[in-house]
Amino acid sequence: MDFRSSEHDGSEQHGGGAVRGPRSEDVLPETATTAVKVVIVGGFGVGKTTFVGSVSEIRPLTTEETMTQAGVGVDDTSGVDGKTSTTVAMDFGRISINQELVLYLFGTPGQERFWFLWRGLFEGALGAVVLVDTRRLEVSFDVLGRLEERRVPFVVAVNTFPDAPAYPVEELRTALDLPPSVPIVPCDARNRGSSRDVLMTLMRYLQTLATTQEAS
Amino acid sequence: MSEAGGGDWEENSPERLYVITGGRSGGSAPAELDLVTLIVARSGAKPGMQPEHAAIVQLCQSPLSVAEISAYLRFPVSVVTVLLGDLLADNRIVARAPIPPARLPDRALIEAVIDGLQKL
Ligand SMILES: Nc1nc2c(ncn2[C@@H]2O[C@H](COP(=O)(O)OP(=O)(O)O)[C@@H](O)[C@H]2O)c(=O)[nH]1
Numbered sequence: 001m002d003f004r005s006s007e008h009d010g011s012e013q014h015g016g017g018a019v020r021g022p023r024s025e026d027v028l029p030e031t032a033t034t035a036v037k038v039v040i041v042g043g044f045g046v047g048k049t050t051f052v053g054s055v056s057e058i059r060p061l062t063t064e065e066t067m068t069q070a071g072v073g074v075d076d077t078s079g080v081d082g083k084t085s086t087t088v089a090m091d092f093g094r095i096s097i098n099q100e101l102v103l104y105l106f107g108t109p110g111q112e113r114f115w116f117l118w119r120g121l122f123e124g125a126l127g128a129v130v131l132v133d134t135r136r137l138e139v140s141f142d143v144l145g146r147l148e149e150r151r152v153p154f155v156v157a158v159n160t161f162p163d164a165p166a167y168p169v170e171e172l173r174t175a176l177d178l179p180p181s182v183p184i185v186p187c188d189a190r191n192r193g194s195s196r197d198v199l200m201t202l203m204r205y206l207q208t209l210a211t212t213q214e215a216s
Numbered sequence: 217m218s219e220a221g222g223g224d225w226e227e228n229s230p231e232r233l234y235v236i237t238g239g240r241s242g243g244s245a246p247a248e249l250d251l252v253t254l255i256v257a258r259s260g261a262k263p264g265m266q267p268e269h270a271a272i273v274q275l276c277q278s279p280l281s282v283a284e285i286s287a288y289l290r291f292p293v294s295v296v297t298v299l300l301g302d303l304l305a306d307n308r309i310v311a312r313a314p315i316p317p318a319r320l321p322d323r324a325l326i327e328a329v330i331d332g333l334q335k336l
Pocket residue numbers: 042043044045046047048049050051107159160161162187188189190
C-alpha cells in the first residue's frame with residue numbers, strides 16, 4: 001500500500017489523516033512476525049548514520065525524543081511548561097532477514113544520558129557495534145564501559161578515515177582496554193559490504209558467546 | 217539525502233503532543249512495547265477515531281515497527297506508545313512482540329540472521 005498516492009500531498013497536518021507511510025517497496029510482508037535489533041553506537045561524526053544507511057533496505061528513518069534539562073529518565077513531568085529542552089534524534093534502518101524475521105539497526109549517540117530516551121533500546125538488543133574513530137579514541141572509553149556494565153555484547157568497528165592514524169589491532173585493544181575475545185575489525189561505513197561484514201562479525205561473536213555459555 | 221519522510225518535527229511542539237496523549241506520559245504505555253515490536257491493524261480506520269489513532273491504524277495495514285510508526289507520524293516513541301496502548305486496549309491492533317531479551321542468544325535465530333546477511 002502506498003499512502004502517498006491515496007492522500008493529498010506531504011505538507012499536511014502531522015499525525016492527522018494524511019500521513020505518508022512506507023513506500024510500496026518498503027512495506028513488510030504480512031508474514032513478518034519477529035523483529036530484532038542491533039544498536040550502532042559512537043561519537044558524533046563517527047559514521048553511525050552512514051553505516052545504517054549503507055546496509056539498510058529502506059531509506060534510513062529518524063525518531064526523535066525531547067530531553068528536558070530537569071532530569072532525563074528521572075521524571076516525565078516536563079509536560080507543557082517550557083523547560084529548556086533538547087531534541088535528540090536517532091537514525092535507524094532495516095534489513096529483512098527472511099519472510100518472518102526483520103533486523104533493525106539503530107544508530108545512537110555515545111552518551112548514556114541519551115540512551116534512556118528510548119526505553120529498552122539496549123535491553124532487547126542482540127548486541128551492539130561500537131564505531132570508533134582513531135583520531136578520537138577517548139570518546140569511546142565511556143561507551144565501552146557502559147556496554148560492559150549493561151552486559152550488552154559488542155564488537156568494535158574502526159572506521160577508516162583518510163587522515164586517521166592506523167594502529168595495529170592489538171595496540172587498539174590495549175588502548176581501549178578490551179579483552180582478547182572482543183572482535184575489533186576495520187570498517188568503511190560507506191561501503192555496504194564492509195558494514196555487512198561488521199554485522200556478520202557481531203553475529204559470529206554472539207554464536208561464540210552462546211557456545212561458551214552452553215559449555216559452562 | 218532528504219530527512220526521513222520529509223520530516224518536520226518542529227510542528228509537533230511539546231504542547232501539541234501533550235494534548236494528543238491527554239497529558240499521559242510514556243509511563244502509562246504497555247511495557248511490552250519495544251522499539252521493534254511489529255504492529256498490525258485488525259481492520260481499517262473507523263470514523264470518529266482520534267485522528268492520531270486513525271493514522272496509526274492506516275499505517276499498520278501491513279506490519280510496521282513502533283520505531284517506524286514514530287518516524288512516519290513524526291511523534292516521539294514515548295507518544296506513539298501511549299497511542300498504541302489505547303489501540304491495544306480497544307482491540308484495534310495486534311502487537312507482534314519481539315524476541316524477549318534472553319540470557320542466551322538464541323543460536324537458531326543468530327544462524328538465521330547470518331544466512332540473511334550473507335544474501336545482502
Ligand atoms: N572515510 C570515511 N568517511 C566516513 C566513514 N563513515 C562516515 N564517513 C563520513 O563521515 C561523516 C560523518 O558521518 P555520519 O554517518 O554522519 O556520522 P554520525 O554522526 O556518527 O551519524 C560523513 O561525511 C561520512 O561520509 C568511513 O568509514 N570512512
